[in-house]
Amino acid sequence: MQPTTPKAFSAEQMSWYEQACAHLDAKRLQKLLFELSDIHSPTGATRAASQYMVDYLGRVGFSADYQSLTDISGNVAARRQGSGGGASVMLYAPIDTHLEADGSEHLLTGSAPEADMQPRARQVDDWVFGLGASNPKGMIATLTEVATALIEAEVPLRGDLLMGIADGGMPVDISARQHAGMSNGVLHLLNRGMYPDFAIIMKPWNWVYHEEPGMAWFKLRVHGTLGYAGVGRDVPGFRSSVVPAATVIQELERWIIDYAERNTSGVIKPHGWIAGVRGGDVERPAFPSAITELFFDVRVNPRTSPADVRAQFASFVEGLRRQRPELVLSWDMYGSVPGGSTDPQNWIIQSCKRGWEHIERRPHGTPDLLGGQTDGAALRRYGVPTARIGWPWPAQGAPLPVAEGLGGMGATYIPDLLPCARKILYALVDTLTRSRAELGLEEHGHG
Known part of the structure; x- marks a missing residue:
């Protein structure tokens, strides 16, 4: 300065x-x-x-x-x-x-x-x-x-x-x-x-x-199938979305920390946090959810556009898919403020x-x-x-x-x-x- x-x-x-x-x-x-x-x-x-x-x-x-x-x-x-x-x-x-x-x-x-x-x-x-x-x-x-x-x-x-x-x-x-x-x-x-x-x-x-900074809001979904608590883990065709989401959370947390470091410039360090996890129905605990959704906000440095942040996140998701091909993932950026x-x-x-x-x-x-x-x-x-x-x-x-x-x-x-x-x-x-x-x-x- x-x-x-x-x-x-x-x-x-x-x-x-x-x-x-x-x-x-x-x-x-x-x-x-x-x-x-x-x-x-x-x-x-x-x-x-x-x-x-x-x-x-x-x-x-x-x-x-x-x-x-x-x-x-x-x-x-x-x-x-x-x-x-x-x-x-x-x-x-x-x-x-x-x-x-x-x-x-x-x-x-x-x-x-x-x-x-x-x-x-x-x-x-x-x-x-x-x-x-x-x-x-x-x-x-x-x-x-x-x-x-x-x-x-x-x-x-x-x-x-x-x-x-x-x-x-x-x-x-x-x-x-x-x-x-x-x-x-x-x-x-x-x-x-x-x-x-x-x-x-x-x-x-x-x-x-x-x-x-600005903001970029994302939803990351882990897909599985609707399940039932009364069957074993070897039932054909059942795939949990909830348990794999725990792995995705850890990977996403590491990416967010790395993102903030890579995008720091000027007087801005664009932090982010996973805000919540959503899935299932509390009135139907016998039925594991087919989709578990993570949502989060990462901040956007003034020298980085929300579109560029979207591209950075897309690269992370593709890398995660290659690393863990058993995961079925989809995502959206639903908030963007430069x-x-x-x-x-x-x-x-x-x-x-x-x-x-x-x-x-x-x-x-x-x-x-x-x-x-x-x-x-x-x-x-x-x-x-x-x-x-x-x-x-x-x-x-x-x-x-x-x-x-x-x-x-x-x-x-x-x-x-x-x-x-x-x-x-x-x-x-x-x-x-x-x-x-x-x-x-x-x-x-x-x-």
Whole structure:
């Protein structure tokens, strides 16, 4: 990674920045986060949460609108207009949670009694708990507080400050809700008047990223014949699909690990995991299933297309067939989302890195390799230069029990968010108080 490009603040800009930082209010941020986390908003059903944010942003000084997606879901499109001659910057976050948390997901989540797995919020001291209280609602609350502080400090903005909040940000495909997910909301937002010059998204980890991976979803089927528990293993014509699937799982796991290593480049390591195994009928345990299906997600490096990943997987399956001719296999790729990248020398990447270095008091350097997918990939694919900036995650020392692993992404320690807020404020003052020419945005269309 090249060193961050220096661009000093003027004395006036530093004064504006310090005034804006002084207006950051941790208690106000926490109150917003608690109230937003207390509004359940699973993918495809975000109307109440989005309308809450439209009202909130309207009160703090934005012109804010609700963009309907369906009867039960929609986006937030808000704008604070500058004086003119500057660039527009969109602060972006999704608003949907990755779980329904309604008891229907027991196999996916386990019993899920922990505080971060509940659709209702709780507060303990400087902590907020509840489904999505960290990701995505901690991001929404922090970005909103950043914008509020900038407005209250009366920083003279030349460019427009946008707040984009969308449904469909989770890597899911909810067929019962018009296939919500896989960045459907942010694309709707961009196509309907919210296309900015630059975007900043806030996501876990304490780095600035200029690129993010996409996704490739596969189903791999092991075929056998319908069986019966009351016969021996030597019955003519019977072939289990379930027992051979155990072998296929081990081979597939090795391929996924190797795939991630072979496709690592830039700041992306495209991890993947087998998500589940499906087959048979729990009401008919006497009849072994004729088909056992494995399904999984591998991430797609921005320099690799989903079509190329499909070809890599096809090669794996053919090799497995040659190695084990007794296996009868079929497969499909049923989800494909390309990754996205912004030139690391682009203004918004460099500005966010300057903000990061201003707070961290050290060079940014090379970040940890990234495998997480967000709407940032979609923004970049649509041509919006986008910086991802974050905070240390997960929060440590929670006073209530939280789920192990990914869990409900819903345990937030408010002081952890404030350094990131100051970094983003730095980039906003750095960008929104300059002319388009200073930002490298040339005017076109004049004879």
